[in-house]
Amino acid sequence: MELAAQVIDLQKHFLLGTVTVKAxxxxxxxxxxxxxxxxMGSSGSGKSTLLNLLGALDRxxxxxxxxxxNDVSIMTDDQLSAIRxxxxxxxxxxxxxxxxxxxxxNIEVPLHYRVGSSAIGAKDQKxxxxxxxxxxxxxxxxxRPYQLSGGQQQRVAIARALVNNPEIILADEPTGxxxxxxxxxxxxxxxxLNQEGRTIVMVTHEPNVARLAKRQIHMKDGVVAxxxxxxx
Amino acid sequence: xxxLIRTVELALKSLLLHKLRSGLTMLGIVFGxxxxxAMLAIGEGASxxxxxxxxxxxxxxxIVRSVKPPRxxxxxxxxxxxxxxxGLLRADFxxxxxxxxxxxxxxxxxxxxxxxxxxxxxxxxxxxxxxxxYRDVNHLQMAQGRFITDEDRSRKDNVAVLAAxxxxxxxxxxDPLGKTVKIADKRYAIVGVTESRxxxxxxxxxxxxxxxxxxxxxxxxxxxxxxxxxxVDRRTGSFSAEEVQLNQITxxxxxxxxxxxxxxxxxxxxxxxxxNPNQYSVVVPQELLKQAEQIKIIFNVVLGSIAAISLIVGGxxxxxxxxxxxxxxxxxxxxxxxxxxxxxxxxxxxLTETMVLxxxxxxxxxxxxxxxxxxxxxxxxLATKFMLEGGQATSEVGTMxxxxxxxxxxxxxxxxxxxxxxxxxxxxxxxxxxxxxxxxIEALRHE
Numbered sequence: 247m248e249l250a251a252q253v254i255d256l257q258k259h260f261l262l263g264t265v266t267v268k269a270x271x272x273x274x275x276x277x278x279x280x281x282x283x284x285x286m287g288s289s290g291s292g293k294s295t296l297l298n299l300l301g302a303l304d305r306x307x308x309x310x311x312x313x314x315x316n317d318v319s320i321m322t323d324d325q326l327s328a329i330r331x332x333x334x335x336x337x338x339x340x341x342x343x344x345x346x347x348x349x350x351x352n353i354e355v356p357l358h359y360r361v362g363s364s365a366i367g368a369k370d371q372k373x374x375x376x377x378x379x380x381x382x383x384x385x386x387x388x389x390r391p392y393q394l395s396g397g398q399q400q401r402v403a404i405a406r407a408l409v410n411n412p413e414i415i416l417a418d419e420p421t422g423x424x425x426x427x428x429x430x431x432x433x434x435x436x437x438x439l440n441q442e443g444r445t446i447v448m449v450t451h452e453p454n455v456a457r458l459a460k461r462q463i464h465m466k467d468g469v470v471a472x473x474x475x476x477x478x
Numbered sequence: 479x480x481x482l483i484r485t486v487e488l489a490l491k492s493l494l495l496h497k498l499r500s501g502l503t504m505l506g507i508v509f510g511x512x513x514x515x516a517m518l519a520i521g522e523g524a525s526x527x528x529x530x531x532x533x534x535x536x537x538x539x540x541i542v543r544s545v546k547p548p549r550x551x552x553x554x555x556x557x558x559x560x561x562x563x564x565g566l567l568r569a570d571f572x573x574x575x576x577x578x579x580x581x582x583x584x585x586x587x588x589x590x591x592x593x594x595x596x597x598x599x600x601x602x603x604x605x606x607x608x609x610x611x612y613r614d615v616n617h618l619q620m621a622q623g624r625f626i627t628d629e630d631r632s633r634k635d636n637v638a639v640l641a642a643x644x645x646x647x648x649x650x651x652x653d654p655l656g657k658t659v660k661i662a663d664k665r666y667a668i669v670g671v672t673e674s675r676x677x678x679x680x681x682x683x684x685x686x687x688x689x690x691x692x693x694x695x696x697x698x699x700x701x702x703x704x705x706x707x708x709x710v711d712r713r714t715g716s717f718s719a720e721e722v723q724l725n726q727i728t729x730x731x732x733x734x735x736x737x738x739x740x741x742x743x744x745x746x747x748x749x750x751x752x753x754n755p756n757q758y759s760v761v762v763p764q765e766l767l768k769q770a771e772q773i774k775i776i777f778n779v780v781l782g783s784i785a786a787i788s789l790i791v792g793g794x795x796x797x798x799x800x801x802x803x804x805x806x807x808x809x810x811x812x813x814x815x816x817x818x819x820x821x822x823x824x825x826x827x828x829l830t831e832t833m834v835l836x837x838x839x840x841x842x843x844x845x846x847x848x849x850x851x852x853x854x855x856x857x858x859x860l861a862t863k864f865m866l867e868g869g870q871a872t873s874e875v876g877t878m879x880x881x882x883x884x885x886x887x888x889x890x891x892x893x894x895x896x897x898x899x900x901x902x903x904x905x906x907x908x909x910x911x912x913x914x915x916x917x918x919i920e921a922l923r924h925e
Contacts, residue, residue, distance in 0.1 A: 298919050301816065303815075303816060303918050303919050303922075304919060323820070323821060324820045324821070324822075327815070327818050327819060327820040327821075327823075328818065328820075330815075330816060330817065330818045331817065331818020331819075332818070336816050336817065338922075342809070342812075342813045342816075342922070343813075344810055344813060344814075345495075345810075346491055346492055346495045347488075347491070351488075355813075355814065355817050356817045356818055358484070358819075358823075359814075359817060359818035359819045359820070359823055360818075365484070366484065406817070410818075
């Protein structure tokens with residue numbers, strides 16, 4: 247089984263004044279290609295820290311994080327940026343679109359930071375438009391985020407996460423701000439992407455959302471406490 | 479990695495999001511650049527004006543003028559008498575013109591202000607006793623008739639040449655040629671009228687600004703015979719008299735390079751005849767020209783510093799706004815970092831925004847600067863229309879202001895624009911670095 251990403255004995259310690267807080271205390275998870283994992287846990291369980299590490303926004307204190315064959319734990323800041331750009335597609339709870347940009351421009355943003363190729367060509371433009379249509383915003387490509395509903399904004403974020411063909415998609419409470427109808431819509435979209443073969447790691451604390459994933463991982467006190475659905 | 483045009487386009491987009499804020503921020507740079515260009519233009523105009531006036535005096539000329547000393551220390555003898563004796567002597571003229579070989583031409587002048595009459599019309603004119611060479615040295619053009627000749631001098635004829643203004647005031651629509659004008663109760667036949675001549679502005683300490691249009695020229699010898707050296711001024715309750723032989727000697731030197739050494743010799747020669755060196759002054763246009771150039775340099779430095787200060791203030795304004803913008807857009811920075819922006823990308827983004835801001839400010843400033851000369855004309859027009867009586871400047875400063883024409887210094891345009899962009903880089907670097915150094919996780923969490 248080919249792995250999209252893999253964490254081995256991942257530890258993350260923070261220094262708060264004189265006290266060392268161990269947010270992650272040895273987490274090992276394999277993420278095979280085409281996986282759809284829901285990471286659950288109460289606040290303070292370390293799931294946010296894990297997500298930050300998986301997103302290459304931070305480096306672990308100990309342990310290894312391998313994505314696409316690269317060990318992130320020993321990378322420089324610029325290399326981390328390149329990894330985030332190339333390997334990871336982010337979907338946030340609060341959408342995190344750039345307010346002054348249109349739908350197309352928001353989808354385009356990761357392309358600006360591509361390593362190697364510079365200008366955005368006609369081919370890229372076509373791809374961006376294709377993504378906008380794919381998430382159902384073909385008729386709103388020139389709208390700005392404030393002109394869109396929450397669900398529509400999240401769909402823009404999904405399109406943006408896909409623009410660089412990432413190794414894994416990291417979704418942080420993707421439906422946390424949405425009503426149940428829109429939640430359903432977004433989850434449908436993620437499931438479709440997963441069926442197309444994309445690897446998705448989703449953080450959520452809603453069991454009915456987590457249930458839709460292929461597997462569930464529960465975090466507690468900085469370690470993996472169990473897998474599968476915990477009723478309640 | 480990043481496409482320049484696209485980066486500038488997106489920077490513009492971010493700036494246009496806060497039009498008023500961006501506009502106000504830009505204003506500092508606009509005025510800075512504008513003042514650099516405008517001040518240099520006015521400085522250049524003033525300096526060209528000064529140089530032209532000095533050149534009008536003649537680069538190969540030396541002008542020696544009598545200076546009226548203050549009454550109380552006018553000299554030993556004058557203290558006890560009513561008659562104030564001062565100034566250049568005919569002996570000086572002889573001494574200079576005969577002993578100094580580098581002097582090509584020497585023109586003595588005696589000036590007096592006298593009431594002149596034609597029929598019922600009367601005005602005070604400056605009566606200039608001079609020689610035929612006077613016309614040549616001062617580049618006078620004749621409108622009618624002839625100038626004074628050597629024959630007039632030797633015969634001590636009562637002939638007069640009117641300047642355009644005097645002719646206009648006294649004769650109005652009549653033809654002055656062949657008529658007579660009454661100067662200090664004596665009649666003079668008018669033989670010529672000159673074209674009007676531009677007024678000179680004050681140069682140095684001894685040459686005051688002069689309007690030549692009310693001059694009347696008569697032969698020097700005639701003046702000596704008819705009016706004498708003594709000028710008595712009787713007024714109710716006061717009586718004063720002064721005795722002056724010559725008011726001015728204009729000397730033309732054979733060669734430009736000889737002017738400065740000759741001036742030194744002239745100063746020494748005059749000291750021989752005069753105990754008190756305050757009675758006359760030697761004006762060397764070439765020296766004035768050098769002074770004018772030095773003044774121009776000082777002027778430019780002072781103006782440049784003022785403009786530089788306003789540009790720096792503008793830059794600080796930009797920095798202030800950019801720091802606020804960076805804080806305000808912390809989340810956007812976090813998003814970009816999460817999507818793969820390197821620290822250098824963030825620096826480049828904010829630096830571009832600052833440069834677009836200061837650059838467009840600079841561009842507007844350059845355009846405003848180019849409008850300086852017409853705007854200045856407008857100010858002059860308003861001043862003549864509403865502030866000055868009869869459209870005439872009464873003070874020397876006023877005359878100078880009215881005759882000043884700003885000249886755009888073309889090299890100042892790219893310079894000022896370049897400085898404005900440079901200011902953008904310098905003052906934008908700190909906020910841009912501050913943005914780039916943010917922790918992406920913290921930035922994403924920022925509300």
